[in-house]
Amino acid sequence: MNLRDRQRAETRLAVQTHAIRLFTDVGYDATTVNDVAAAAGVSAMTVYRHFTTKEDLVLYDEYDPLTASAVAAQPPGPLPVRIGRALESTAALGSTQEKAFLLARLRLMISVPALRARHLDSQYATADAIVAALCGSSPEPDEEFRVRATAMACLGAAHVALIRWAETDGEADLAGLIRQALGSVFGD
Amino acid sequence: MNLRDRQRAETRLAVQTHAIRLFTDVGYDATTVNDVAAAAGVSAMTVYRHFTTKEDLVLYDEYDPLTASAVAAQPPGPLPVRIGRALESTAALGSTQEKAFLLARLRLMISVPALRARHLDSQYATADAIVAALCGSSPEPDEEFRVRATAMACLGAAHVALIRWAETDGEADLAGLIRQALGSVFGD
DNA sequence: ACCCCAGATGTTAGTGGCTAACAGTTTGAT
DNA sequence: ATCAAACTGTTAGCCACTAACATCTGGGGT
Numbered sequence: 001m002n003l004r005d006r007q008r009a010e011t012r013l014a015v016q017t018h019a020i021r022l023f024t025d026v027g028y029d030a031t032t033v034n035d036v037a038a039a040a041g042v043s044a045m046t047v048y049r050h051f052t053t054k055e056d057l058v059l060y061d062e063y064d065p066l067t068a069s070a071v072a073a074q075p076p077g078p079l080p081v082r083i084g085r086a087l088e089s090t091a092a093l094g095s096t097q098e099k100a101f102l103l104a105r106l107r108l109m110i111s112v113p114a115l116r117a118r119h120l121d122s123q124y125a126t127a128d129a130i131v132a133a134l135c136g137s138s139p140e141p142d143e144e145f146r147v148r149a150t151a152m153a154c155l156g157a158a159h160v161a162l163i164r165w166a167e168t169d170g171e172a173d174l175a176g177l178i179r180q181a182l183g184s185v186f187g188d
Numbered sequence: 189m190n191l192r193d194r195q196r197a198e199t200r201l202a203v204q205t206h207a208i209r210l211f212t213d214v215g216y217d218a219t220t221v222n223d224v225a226a227a228a229g230v231s232a233m234t235v236y237r238h239f240t241t242k243e244d245l246v247l248y249d250e251y252d253p254l255t256a257s258a259v260a261a262q263p264p265g266p267l268p269v270r271i272g273r274a275l276e277s278t279a280a281l282g283s284t285q286e287k288a289f290l291l292a293r294l295r296l297m298i299s300v301p302a303l304r305a306r307h308l309d310s311q312y313a314t315a316d317a318i319v320a321a322l323c324g325s326s327p328e329p330d331e332e333f334r335v336r337a338t339a340m341a342c343l344g345a346a347h348v349a350l351i352r353w354a355e356t357d358g359e360a361d362l363a364g365l366i367r368q369a370l371g372s373v374f375g376d
Numbered sequence: 377a378c379c380c381c382a383g384a385t386g387t388t389a390g391t392g393g394c395t396a397a398c399a400g401t402t403t404g405a406t
Numbered sequence: 407a408t409c410a411a412a413c414t415g416t417t418a419g420c421c422a423c424t425a426a427c428a429t430c431t432g433g434g435g436t
Contacts, residue, residue, distance in 0.1 A: 002432080002433080003432070003433085004383075004384080004431090004432060004433080007384085007432095008383095008384075011384090032420090032421065032422085033421080033422065033423085034421085042385080042386090043385065043386050043387080044386095044422095044423095045385075045386065045387080045424095046384080046385060046386080048422090048423070048424080049384075049385080052423095053422080053423080054421095054422065054423090080373075113309065116309055116312065117305040117306045117308065117309035118305045120305065120308040120309055120311070120312070121301065121304055121305035121308055123308070123344070124304065124308070145348065145352060145368075145369070145372070146372035148348050149344075149345040149348040149349070149369040149370075149372050149373050150345070150372065150373050152344035152345055152347060152348050153341035153342070153344045153345045153373045154341070154344075155344060156311070156337075156340035156341045156342075156343060156344035157337040157338070157340055157341045159340060160333065160336050160337040160340050161337070164333060180333075181333070181337040182337075184333070184334035184337050184338065185268075185337050185338050185341045186374070190403080190404075191403070191404085192402085192403055192404075192412070192413080195403095195413090196412095196413080199413095220391090220392060220393085221392080221393065221394085222392085230414080230415090231414070231415050231416080232393095232394095232415095233395095233414075233415065233416080234413080234414060234415080236393090236394065236395080237413080237414080240394095241393080241394080242392095242393065242394090377436100378435100378436080379434105379435090379436080380433100380434095380435090380436105381432105381433095381434090381435105382431105382432090382433090382434100383430105383431090383432085383433105384429100384430085384431080384432095385428105385429080385430080385431095386427105386428085386429075386430095387426100387427085387428080387429100388425100388426090388427085388428105389424100389425090389426090390423105390424085390425085390426105391422105391423085391424080391425105392421105392422090392423090393420105393421090393422085393423105394419105394420085394421090394422105395418105395419085395420080396417100396418090396419085396420105397416105397417090397418090398415105398416085398417085399414100399415085399416085399417105400413105400414085400415080400416100401412105401413080401414075401415095402411105402412085402413075402414090403410105403411085403412075403413090404409105404410095404411085404412095405408100405409090405410090405411100406407100406408085406409085406410105
């Protein structure tokens, strides 16, 4: 890790942190990218060099690849169980600080329509990853159809669990909520 | 139906039709709202008076309330079955022309990320409608959680069926694909 | 220790989605 | 026929986002 890389990561985190704070306190629409840049002590152009869009200031995280590899690592069994276990394992959270940050982001993703839409769209990419992990390079269309439908169904249910978790201010056990949501869908 | 109402509906349809055509032929990003307005013979402001955003030019339809009332009209039974039947009944299509129009819109909703995201987000509103139809004014949180999780799971699976249908250029039976998708998730 | 390039940042100018405010016109009810 | 309400166009402006160019700073090769 170079000094340059470290500075880059620092700047990125500072920009995102100030963005979440401003969006939460002042409002997403009421905060311009220029405001975020000024708060972080950089120019607007720098913000765009780190985050493709204003929405990505809230949406960006590193969980999706984790979920994908967790699915691939699950032992054989019924599809919903494998996908469910993988989602639960990804929900194992880090520090309290990390949790608060995730919670703030999640609240924005729920309340701001544009962010909610993009967050749901990320399920699309996650479903792609799950399909790739389970079907590999065998593009048997019928099998892929079944896996993709199941994956999207699981992700939809898990999303409801995420919302519920945010409503409890992060008090509830996220993995438990995911298990509960999938259980009420599949009945076991 | 007034003359004024009729003209308004005519203008609205003309604008949307030209928009879909331009988006399909020229590209969504490459087509400005001004281009759409010019093609429809109105001003850009008029377009925004009929459609809140450029995205709504593609997304707007009247199916969501139909789905909601279809869910409410289903006879008692397991939740996934009731929701699934309702989705199938909404998928009963109209004329060939209507089908081609829906297909064109769907292709855009799949290939343009911003449209795909907003389309998925509309599941959110549909889930709300389903929950309202099935839970009524009894906000027992645990029951609502189960219904919402199931609804989102069904909608996620149905979405995969929609994509598949578009991939077959509308040749396949949409209601059958939806039944197939839900069947592969719930296994009956 | 020096040089020099690559990468990070800032500045400027411009496009396009979207809104507010004002003005002119058409429609429908009385 | 008249008047209010609704539809439309014009203008001006905000903001997200991009491209192009200038600047500076860190790091590898000598």
